Amino acid sequence: xxxxxxxxxxxxxxxxxxxxxxxxxxxxxxxxxxxxxxxxxxxxxxxxxxxxxxxxxxxxxxxxxxxxxxxxxxxxxxxxxxxxxxxxxxxxxxxxxxxxxxxxxxxxxxxxxxxxxxxxxxxxxxxxxxxxxxxxxxxxxxxxxxxxxxxxxxxxxxxxxxxxxxxxxxxxxxxxxxxxxxxxxxxxxxxxxxxxxxxxxxxxxxxxxxxxxxxxxxxxxxxxxxxxxxxxxxxxxxxxxxxxxxxxxxxxxxxxxxxxxxxxxxxxxxxxxxxxxxxxxxxxxxxxxxxxxxxxxxxxxxxxxxxxxxxxxxxxxxxxxxxxxxxxxxxxxxxxxxxxxxxxxxxxxxxxxxxxxxxxxxxxxxxxxxxxxxxxxxxxxxxxxxxxxxxxxxxxxxxxxxxxxxxxxxxxxxxxxxxxxxxxxxxxxxxxxxxxxxxxxxxxxxxxxxxxxxxxxxxxxxxxxxxxxxxxxxxxxxxxxxxxxxxxxxxx
Amino acid sequence: xxxxxxxxxxxxxxxxxxxxxxxxxxxxxxxxxxxxxxxxxxxxxxxxxxxxxxxxxxxxxxxxxxxxxxxxxxxxxxxxxxxxxxxxxxxxxxxxxxxxxxxxxxxxxxxxxxxxxxxxxxxxxxxxxxxxxxxxxxxxxxxxxxxxxxxxxxxxxxxxxxxxxx
Numbered sequence: 001x002x003x004x005x006x007x008x009x010x011x012x013x014x015x016x017x018x019x020x021x022x023x024x025x026x027x028x029x030x031x032x033x034x035x036x037x038x039x040x041x042x043x044x045x046x047x048x049x050x051x052x053x054x055x056x057x058x059x060x061x062x063x064x065x066x067x068x069x070x071x072x073x074x075x076x077x078x079x080x081x082x083x084x085x086x087x088x089x090x091x092x093x094x095x096x097x098x099x100x101x102x103x104x105x106x107x108x109x110x111x112x113x114x115x116x117x118x119x120x121x122x123x124x125x126x127x128x129x130x131x132x133x134x135x136x137x138x139x140x141x142x143x144x145x146x147x148x149x150x151x152x153x154x155x156x157x158x159x160x161x162x163x164x165x166x167x168x169x170x171x172x173x174x175x176x177x178x179x180x181x182x183x184x185x186x187x188x189x190x191x192x193x194x195x196x197x198x199x200x201x202x203x204x205x206x207x208x209x210x211x212x213x214x215x216x217x218x219x220x221x222x223x224x225x226x227x228x229x230x231x232x233x234x235x236x237x238x239x240x241x242x243x244x245x246x247x248x249x250x251x252x253x254x255x256x257x258x259x260x261x262x263x264x265x266x267x268x269x270x271x272x273x274x275x276x277x278x279x280x281x282x283x284x285x286x287x288x289x290x291x292x293x294x295x296x297x298x299x300x301x302x303x304x305x306x307x308x309x310x311x312x313x314x315x316x317x318x319x320x321x322x323x324x325x326x327x328x329x330x331x332x333x334x335x336x337x338x339x340x341x342x343x344x345x346x347x348x349x350x351x352x353x354x355x356x357x358x359x360x361x362x363x364x365x366x367x368x369x370x371x372x373x374x375x376x377x378x379x380x381x382x383x384x385x386x387x388x389x390x391x392x393x394x395x396x397x398x399x400x401x402x403x404x405x406x407x408x409x410x411x412x413x414x415x416x417x418x419x420x421x422x423x424x425x426x427x428x429x430x431x432x433x434x435x436x437x438x439x440x441x442x443x444x445x446x447x448x449x450x451x452x453x454x455x456x457x458x459x460x461x462x463x464x465x466x467x468x469x470x471x472x473x474x475x476x477x478x479x480x481x482x483x484x485x486x487x488x489x490x491x492x
Numbered sequence: 493x494x495x496x497x498x499x500x501x502x503x504x505x506x507x508x509x510x511x512x513x514x515x516x517x518x519x520x521x522x523x524x525x526x527x528x529x530x531x532x533x534x535x536x537x538x539x540x541x542x543x544x545x546x547x548x549x550x551x552x553x554x555x556x557x558x559x560x561x562x563x564x565x566x567x568x569x570x571x572x573x574x575x576x577x578x579x580x581x582x583x584x585x586x587x588x589x590x591x592x593x594x595x596x597x598x599x600x601x602x603x604x605x606x607x608x609x610x611x612x613x614x615x616x617x618x619x620x621x622x623x624x625x626x627x628x629x630x631x632x633x634x635x636x637x638x639x640x641x642x643x644x645x646x647x648x649x650x651x652x653x654x655x656x657x658x
Contacts, residue, residue, distance in 0.1 A: 036582040037624040051609035058645040062617050062638045065629050084644050119641055
């Protein structure tokens, strides 16, 4: 390739020794020292910052004035006392709190963080650029820290922040008293508050789209005011809810997604929002909620986790949403039967359940994923449009019935366009010789199969010998062992 | 894909570098560049690129051709190509990232920014200045002040803290 002179360059480029990845070196002549990076556009330098671990990104601010300015005016502000080695303990269980952590060592680190917080705020006032994202996580131990926190929140809100995420505790891991703060912003889109006790705050957030409350304590009136202050809210997520409200009522008309995760008591929620599209519920073993939804026909996505079906109400609950398109069920206990009648259901995922009998009347079903015990899917052949079926096989569940179940699955899903079996060891799919007769007759309809095994122990010959004999109609087999994929085609 | 009428022939474009050299390239590959895509939608077939010199353009075309033939099976192959692609001098990388930025080739911009980041990672400030040729324009007092401000990041043993997700 002919070499060309670049415009403006005094001499032609010659290959330089040492101009490779890690070693330094460059133009050896000091007079000709050309800065090969600082003149890049700010957007590119910001992208480079995003590719760096934060410690390295912060350090670039001492490279030169330009780098300092670019970093100081970085629209994402991330302040976390954990960077200073302080421990922001997440566990509030009284037995777990180790008060010895609040000895002098911790105090020093927190003090250092506070100083940093103050200095950063002073500097930030110099740069009048907008702030895109503001993240603050710390333990607020005294009045001056509290005043600093408030100043920072005010600053972020004034600078037209779009994403605000605060995670604040007070002494001994207790909730921080977030009070008398005016959350008034015309640009805030995403708000997340963790571990606080919210009281006497005003919320005027016309552009807020997503609100997330984690382990937050808030009185009924304040909660109502909060929701009323977000007229455009589309996503509401509440985690680890612990206040004993008799009934939580959510009625914002713009709400599209509601999620409740791991509430720590039994309760009830009533959602009156008329355009609700997605619902997500995660329960722990102990607590379940009574859920009433007004607008059931608009819900398209439903995710349920940790449901205890001892009352046999899960089937009924799901079928009350007649137009579901995506359904995900996981970690449910006492689940024996699931009879789903869903005319629009397109994707169904079911994880970590024991033996269940799942009957689905879903003519539009395209995709199904499963992991768990020896679950049966009688009647699934009626879902003729099935394209992607994935079974994650768990060899821990191997027992005598396993291979018979596996054969049943192959037969039921033979009509799927792409059936995939994914497992960690070949034991899950190689049929033992002794069972050969029991597993007959062969399954002739299965034409395409994908097998992915996470280990290198098996050979493709073993799979062919031990497994494929039962599929005489097989046309193609995509076999991935470890990280190597082979596609085997069978002559007909 | 498109309702192609007569023949199987693929539509070709001509890219012209700042030094007026012309290169033929398939349209389906060239539209990995957002800038070129826009021009194609405005019915250009000869695309002048006054901001990109010939050498850089040759490299970019090579990149686009490789990435244009991406399928499920050659992912590793492309990874190897990318690794080799960034083994260039800083001056070349700088020209490339400016051109990629101008041409709006997102995957290439990301690849090059990561390459720069990889050379900054885990290095002392002094080493970074040396490698990139960044002149220190702080007064000693200013420098001490900035250093003090972010003291926590300069301390030993902080390197393991990686909150690269904002």
